[in-house]
Amino acid sequence: MGDQKRPLQPGEAAPGFALAAANFDGTVSFADLRGRPFLIGFFRGLHCPFCRRQLEQLAAVQPTLHAAGVETVAVINTPAERARLYFRHRPTPIVLLCDPDCRTHRAYGVPHAEFLPDGSREQPEWPYLTTMAQFQAARINPTGELPEPLHPMEGNTILNAKDHFELTEADHAMFANHATQLVGHFLVNADGTIGWTRIEALDGPNSLSVFPTTAEIIAAADNLGH
Numbered sequence: 717m718g719d720q721k722r723p724l725q726p727g728e729a730a731p732g733f734a735l736a737a738a739n740f741d742g743t744v745s746f747a748d749l750r751g752r753p754f755l756i757g758f759f760r761g762l763h764c765p766f767c768r769r770q771l772e773q774l775a776a777v778q779p780t781l782h783a784a785g786v787e788t789v790a791v792i793n794t795p796a797e798r799a800r801l802y803f804r805h806r807p808t809p810i811v812l813l814c815d816p817d818c819r820t821h822r823a824y825g826v827p828h829a830e831f832l833p834d835g836s837r838e839q840p841e842w843p844y845l846t847t848m849a850q851f852q853a854a855r856i857n858p859t860g861e862l863p864e865p866l867h868p869m870e871g872n873t874i875l876n877a878k879d880h881f882e883l884t885e886a887d888h889a890m891f892a893n894h895a896t897q898l899v900g901h902f903l904v905n906a907d908g909t910i911g912w913t914r915i916e917a918l919d920g921p922n923s924l925s926v927f928p929t930t931a932e933i934i935a936a937a938d939n940l941g942h
Contacts, residue, residue, distance in 0.1 A: 720844055723825035723900060723915050730904045731823040735791060735813035738799035744789075744813055750908055753940050754787035755933065757901045758821045761794040761890035762802055763883050765875035766925035767899065769859060771808065777930045778809045786903070786937050791815050793894050798886040818894055826900035826915065842920055843898055851896075854921035868924050901928055903936055912936040 724730065734745035757774060759767040771790055778788040788810040792799060796814040803812060815821065818828070827843040829851070840846050855865035861878070862871050876883070883891070903912035914932070917923040928936075 720827060721822070721825045723827070723913055724902065724910045725913055726910050728910050730902070730908050730910055731820070733791075733813075733815075733820045733823065735815055735820065736796035738792065738794070738796060738812040738814050739803045739808055739810075744811055746908075749787055749789065749904075751906055752785060752787060753904060753906050753911070753937070754789050755781060755901065755903050755937065756789040756791065756824075757899065758815075758818075758824060758826045759790060759792045759899050760894065760897050761792055761816075761887060762799065762881075763872070763876075763887040763891045764925075765872055765879055765881065766858060766927070767792070768879070768881075770899070770927045771810070771812070773927075773930060774810050774933075775808045777933055780934055781937055782809075784937055786940070787811065789813065791820055793818050793821070793890050793897060795886050795890075798884060816890060818897055821897060821900070824900060824902060827898045828894065829896035829898070831896075843915075843917060846921070851921055854924060856922060856924050856926075858925045858927075865922075868921070871925075899925075899927060901933070903940055905940055911940045 732746040734743050736743050774788055774790055781788050790810050791813045794814055795816045799814050829843050829846045832838055832845055832847050854868055856868055856871055857865040899916040901914040902910055905911045914928045
């Protein structure tokens, strides 16, 4: 797994952060949220159609979490200027933050896959180390929108076309630098400790873009502090 840290687990302290907001001016820090529980999701950039769909799901569950006293936060791997342009026409009730360098993803231990060189004798250790062959064999259809399970990159292309989503130069740059970033969801207790962790595709690349359901998120929030 190289120098990557393991995903934070329940009981561990959540790291601090201060990130630019995408859906309003200014920044939001961990200190702004501390003192009440919050759900925080770390996503790939806007170039990922599955992540965009998960953001819509979080927006739909936000009122339920808000009623339970839980804030909803999402961190996307997109520059703030690009994200603000996109969300100006797509208002969302969640606190949407930008981390184009994935530094907070790293701080919370959300993995990113690295490819072993061809001919390497090192053993793959998904999701940290993978072979191109292992990744190329992946087939996904997590939302049921694809005609059949397809390679993740092919699925991205089809859904972006369906959404009429055109990647900008900023989107292409994020994809080039962070294409193998995984997604992680964490519930943070009011005292700043992790209460629940869910990391994408830990069992292999065929589970890429399978994210927690609304029911799973609500159940986890109900168990906070118990």
